[in-house]
Amino acid sequence: MGAPDPGRPPGRLVVGVDIGNSTTEACLAAVAPDGTVAYLATDLTRTTGVKGTPDNTAGALTAVRGALARSGRDAGEVEAVLLNEATPVISGLAMETITETIITESTMIGHNPATPGGEGLGVGTTVPIGALPGQPPGAPVVCVVPPGADFEDVAAAVNAAVAAGVDVVAAVLAGDDAVLVTNRLHRPVPVVDEVAAVERVPLGMLAAVEVAAPGRTIRTLSNSYGLATVFGLDPAQTRQVSPVARALTGNRSAVVVRTPTGDVTDRRIPVGELVLHGAGRTLRVDVDAGAEAIMDAVARVQPLDDADGEPGTHVGGMLAQVRDTMADVMDVAGQPGVPVSEIAIRDVLAVDTFVPAEVRGGLAGEVALENAVALAAMVRTSRSRMQLVADRVSEQLGAAARIGGVEGEMAVGGALTTPGVDRPVAVLDLGGGSTDAALLTRDGECTAVHVAGAGELVTKLIGSELALEDREVAEGVKRFPLATVESFFHLRHEDGTVQFVDQPLPPHVFARVVVLTAEGPAPVPTRHALHHVRRVRRDAKRRVFVVNALRALRQVAPGGNLRALDFVVLLGGSALDFEIPDLVADALAPYGVVCGTGNVLGTEGPRTAVAAGLVRAHAAHLVECPAG
Amino acid sequence: MSDPGPRPAVRVHRHPAAPAPVLRQVRAGVEEEGVPSDVVDVPGPAGATALAAAAAADSPLGVGIGLAADGAAAVQHRTLPGDRPVTTAPAGAGPTEWRRIGRVAARVVKRLPLG
Numbered sequence: 001m002g003a004p005d006p007g008r009p010p011g012r013l014v015v016g017v018d019i020g021n022s023t024t025e026a027c028l029a030a031v032a033p034d035g036t037v038a039y040l041a042t043d044l045t046r047t048t049g050v051k052g053t054p055d056n057t058a059g060a061l062t063a064v065r066g067a068l069a070r071s072g073r074d075a076g077e078v079e080a081v082l083l084n085e086a087t088p089v090i091s092g093l094a095m096e097t098i099t100e101t102i103i104t105e106s107t108m109i110g111h112n113p114a115t116p117g118g119e120g121l122g123v124g125t126t127v128p129i130g131a132l133p134g135q136p137p138g139a140p141v142v143c144v145v146p147p148g149a150d151f152e153d154v155a156a157a158v159n160a161a162v163a164a165g166v167d168v169v170a171a172v173l174a175g176d177d178a179v180l181v182t183n184r185l186h187r188p189v190p191v192v193d194e195v196a197a198v199e200r201v202p203l204g205m206l207a208a209v210e211v212a213a214p215g216r217t218i219r220t221l222s223n224s225y226g227l228a229t230v231f232g233l234d235p236a237q238t239r240q241v242s243p244v245a246r247a248l249t250g251n252r253s254a255v256v257v258r259t260p261t262g263d264v265t266d267r268r269i270p271v272g273e274l275v276l277h278g279a280g281r282t283l284r285v286d287v288d289a290g291a292e293a294i295m296d297a298v299a300r301v302q303p304l305d306d307a308d309g310e311p312g313t314h315v316g317g318m319l320a321q322v323r324d325t326m327a328d329v330m331d332v333a334g335q336p337g338v339p340v341s342e343i344a345i346r347d348v349l350a351v352d353t354f355v356p357a358e359v360r361g362g363l364a365g366e367v368a369l370e371n372a373v374a375l376a377a378m379v380r381t382s383r384s385r386m387q388l389v390a391d392r393v394s395e396q397l398g399a400a401a402r403i404g405g406v407e408g409e410m411a412v413g414g415a416l417t418t419p420g421v422d423r424p425v426a427v428l429d430l431g432g433g434s435t436d437a438a439l440l441t442r443d444g445e446c447t448a449v450h451v452a453g454a455g456e457l458v459t460k461l462i463g464s465e466l467a468l469e470d471r472e473v474a475e476g477v478k479r480f481p482l483a484t485v486e487s488f489f490h491l492r493h494e495d496g497t498v499q500f501v502d503q504p505l506p507p508h509v510f511a512r513v514v515v516l517t518a519e520g521p522a523p524v525p526t527r528h529a530l531h532h533v534r535r536v537r538r539d540a541k542r543r544v545f546v547v548n549a550l551r552a553l554r555q556v557a558p559g560g561n562l563r564a565l566d567f568v569v570l571l572g573g574s575a576l577d578f579e580i581p582d583l584v585a586d587a588l589a590p591y592g593v594v595c596g597t598g599n600v601l602g603t604e605g606p607r608t609a610v611a612a613g614l615v616r617a618h619a620a621h622l623v624e625c626p627a628g
Numbered sequence: 629m630s631d632p633g634p635r636p637a638v639r640v641h642r643h644p645a646a647p648a649p650v651l652r653q654v655r656a657g658v659e660e661e662g663v664p665s666d667v668v669d670v671p672g673p674a675g676a677t678a679l680a681a682a683a684a685a686d687s688p689l690g691v692g693i694g695l696a697a698d699g700a701a702a703v704q705h706r707t708l709p710g711d712r713p714v715t716t717a718p719a720g721a722g723p724t725e726w727r728r729i730g731r732v733a734a735r736v737v738k739r740l741p742l743g
Contacts, residue, residue: 115660151656176727179660486739488707504707507714507732511739523741 009038012079015064016404016614019056019084019389021432022047022573026063027601027611028071035623037615039601041070042608052385057392064397081401082614083390084410093460094318094377097355097370098271098288116211116253117182117191121220122170123208123230126201126257129157137165142207146198147174155184162187170209172255174198192253206231207257214252221256222248231258247368271373272313274348278304287315287350287373294350294373295547302555306344307377315375319345322377347434349376349453351543356467367467374461378434378452404614408438408448413616414609415569416440418598425567426556427598427609428549428584430574432456435545437552439565449555453544455574461540466526466533476522477537480515481578484530491521494534538579545580546587553588562591569598575606637664638733639687641679644669645697653723654693654701657730663737665693665730677713680704689737693729701729705736715742 011032018025024047030038043066049055060083068075124140129149135141143161145154154177158168163186171181171191178193190211195201208230210218220226224245228238241256248254271287274294278301285297287309298304309315327340354369386403394401404410408427415427423444429436432455438448455478463474482494488504491514505521513530514521524533550562558564568588570581575597585595598606638658642651651667658665668686670679676694680702683692690706698719705714715732717725732742 115662176660177656179662180656183659488705504709504712507742510714510736511741 009040011036011038013040013073013077014080014082014615014618015067015078016082016410016611016618017060017063017084017393018407018410018608018610018614019047019051019060019386020610021051023607024048024056024059024063025608025611026060026067027608027615028064028067028073029612029615029619031615031619031622033622035619037619039612039615040073041067042601042604042611043067043070044607054385054388054392056389057396060389060393061396064393075397075399078397078399080618081390081393081397081399082404082618083386083393083401084407084610084614085386085403085405093374093457094321095353095355095372095374095460095464096271096287096314096318097357097372111192111195111255112251112253113176113178113192113194115176115179116193117178117180118185118188119211119213120190121208121210121230122190123206124167124169126172126203126205126207128203129154132157132161132166132168133164135161135166138167140167140169142209143168143171144198144201144203145171145173145175149173149175149177151175151177151180152184155181158189159184159186170207172198172201172207172209190253192255195255201255202257202259205257205259207255209253209255211253217250217252218248218254221245221254222251227256230256272309272315274315274319274375275308275310276301276304276348277306278302287375291350291352291373294348295551298348298350299551304346304348306346307348308345318375319377322375323379326379343379345377346380347378347450347452349451349457349544349548350374351376351453351457351461353461353464355464369465372464374457374464376433376453376457378450380450405617406446406448407610408436409440409446410610410613410617411436411571412438412440412446413613414600414611415571415598415613417601417609417612417616418569419602420594421567421569421598424565425569426553426565427569427571428552428575429572429609430454430545430549430570430577430580430584431572432574435548435552436572437549437556439556441558447556449552451548451552451555453548458540458544461543462537465536465540466524466528468525473522473524476515476517477524477533478540479577480517482524482530482534482537483514483516483521485509485512485514485521494530538583541577541580542583542587545574546583549584550587562588562593565591565593568593568595569609570596571598571600571606571609573607635664635666636688637666638689638691638693638730638737639683640665640667640693640695641670641683641686642667642695643674643679643697644671646695647699649723650695650699650701650726653726654695654730654733657727657732658693658734659730660727661731661734661738663689663734665733676700676702676716677704677711680713681710684708691733691736693733701726703729703733703736 009030011030016027026043028040043063045062048059124142127141129145170189173193178191182188182191190209210221212218224242227241273284276283283297309319323340323343351374353372353374355372356367357370390401411427424441426439434450435454436450440446459474462477468474483491485491490500492498509521509523512523554560581597588595600609676696679694680692681704684704684706692704694702700719702716703714
């Protein structure tokens with residue numbers, strides 16, 4: 001450690017390093033003998049390896065060297081590297097449907113092509129187009145057309161049959177020709193097209209085809225009693241087909257075929273019981289009772305010691321999967337493996353959601369949104385391997401490296417460097433896998449909690465509720481504001497603002513809902529309008545972050561009373577989100593709390609709080625015991 | 629072929645030698661989307677992209693389709709640079725592609741995703 005250069009802040013150099021789940025942050029400071037801290041530079045890099053494992057060394061060194069380079073200091077001047085005590089908090093996610101729509105014997109085509117033809121309701125017997133000429137006059141028939149048929153031939157065949165007295169009341173087509181056929185009919189009838197598996201439409205059966213006028217939705221087939229009227233059903237049969245009516249709600253067109261053995265079941269899948277151990281008792285709750293019932297039970301067994309599900313049930317499988325993933329994550333070469341039995345689930349967040357599932361027995365790839373429950377579970381173990389990281393950092397940097405205080409306390413310390421914040425202060429660290437809260441009282445006492453569920457769960461909810469197959473697209477919907485491309489040269493943002501552009505927008509985003517990424521607009525592959533996508537996005541954030549903010553703060557607030565809190569500082573990657581901080585602040589507003597996104601050191605925003613807190617704690621410690 | 633009048637329609641500029649099945653499927657694609665189309669014969673050496681650009685400039689809806697002598701097709705919008713059509717189909721593409729050309733033109737008019 002050389003003598004300090006003139007003009008440079010006096011004192012010994014220390015670096016606080018926070019290894020997080022996704023980023024590693026460093027904060028370099030000069031600490032004077034009287035404990036005065038001069039912050040010199042910060043740096044941020046991707047975490048290498050899984051948090052709390054020796055692989056973190058490379059990222060930690062990169063961040064330390066980055067901070068040194070920014071301040072023009074040399075590694076040789078560093079007296080101490082202070083690492084966070086990375087309590088391995090690992091979270092896992094599982095999602096399971098709890099309802100299922102099964103259609104046996106092809107009873108329904110809940111079909112909604114982009115361009116059906118004609119309008120109205122046609123009820124008759126299904127007949128292949130080739131058999132039209134032989135039909136007895138007067139009996140209503142629904143004409144079924146195979147793939148590859150030419151629209152003019154189809155129209156001619158129907159016109160000829162009608163002229164011969166056959167009562168053609170509707171048609172079902174494999175190809176995309178409904179409007180073309182209808183335009184050529186002398187007597188237009190409702191026509192539904194794009195029925196991929198048209199060969200599986202049962203023939204000789206009573207069928208109903210309904211097409212609503214543009215801008216409207218069907219009225220008869222989406223109504224249980226409408227179906228009962230059309231098919232002459234008794235009350236027991238009506239009860240059986242009511243899921244069909246529900247599945248067709250909101251469609252512009254639909255086909256329902258009544259087959260004698262046809263059966264639709266809308267069954268609830270026994271997902272199993274979640275068994276929660278905590279507060280000296282054990283509570284059991286049916287997962288298909290829904291998220292609210294589960295979260296009530298979780299609240300009643302706080303603090304949670306462990307959770308499991310009966311083997312052989314969905315929930316048992318979900319939690320076993322989470323535990324296995326965690327055991328794998330914690331496996332480190334050269335170290336004894338972590339027995340799965342040693343992994344205790346310390347928090348659970350349940351969220352009601354929907355999962356799109358292809359209707360079994362459907363004919364045109366129909367998809368129904370099935371009810372589902374998503375569970376985020378979180379584990380804490382005592383097996384931190386940060387000492388290994390500290391040893392390796394020390395070895396490579398030639399400076400002492402030690403593990404500093406608990407993350408929660410350090411985060412609070414760092415948050416205090418945000419302008420306008422004073423004790424008592426609570427922080428909410430909005431991360432990827434967990435949401436952490438910590439409270440520092442006026443007397444300097446600190447309590448911290450971790451709860452399961454954060455950014456990853458939001459991405460997953462958005463992905464499943466919008467039926468997005470690509471996780472990256474869901475991530476984009478979460479992170480970026482939406483817009484609709486209205487022409488090749490302008491787009492309308494989700495707040496209604498219209499923006500013109502100089503260069504034509506590419507055809508693949510034309511008229512699409514897009515997310516505005518740094519690289520430009522990226523299409524969201526959905527038929528939903530912008531406002532639906534926006535609502536799904538905001539609801540997902542609310543169900544995870546607002547719910548978690550409130551329950552985590554209640555666990556640290558004196559007497560569980562949110563009104564007892566003064567300042568709440570939002571930290572972490574999700575605090576950089578364009579709307580999550582607002583949603584959380586809105587939820588906390590009724591409690592008279594000052595809530596906002598942190599600005600660590602007055603410059604760093606919601607990042608680097610733990611690293612800055614480590615430096616601060618180190619300096620305070622120096623003053624208390626000067627020998628240190 | 630309908631009268632080239634002032635009614636709002638997608639304008640199709642077709643080389644007289646363009647294969648009839650191409651025109652039929654292209655127009656069917658436009659019609660399936662519920663949009664009218666008008667056809668004008670344009671002899672000469674122009675390719676599909678140039679024909680589409682001229683058609684778009686003439687169309688009351690600002691959307692044009694070009695069908696070249698070899699059966700190649702292109703869709704163009706009045707606001708776009710002439711060398712950057714909305715979409716194209718090569719010569720000998722087939723009925724599905726021809727239908728798509730018509731559908732894309734109609735969907736530009738209707739401001740729907742072109743998919």
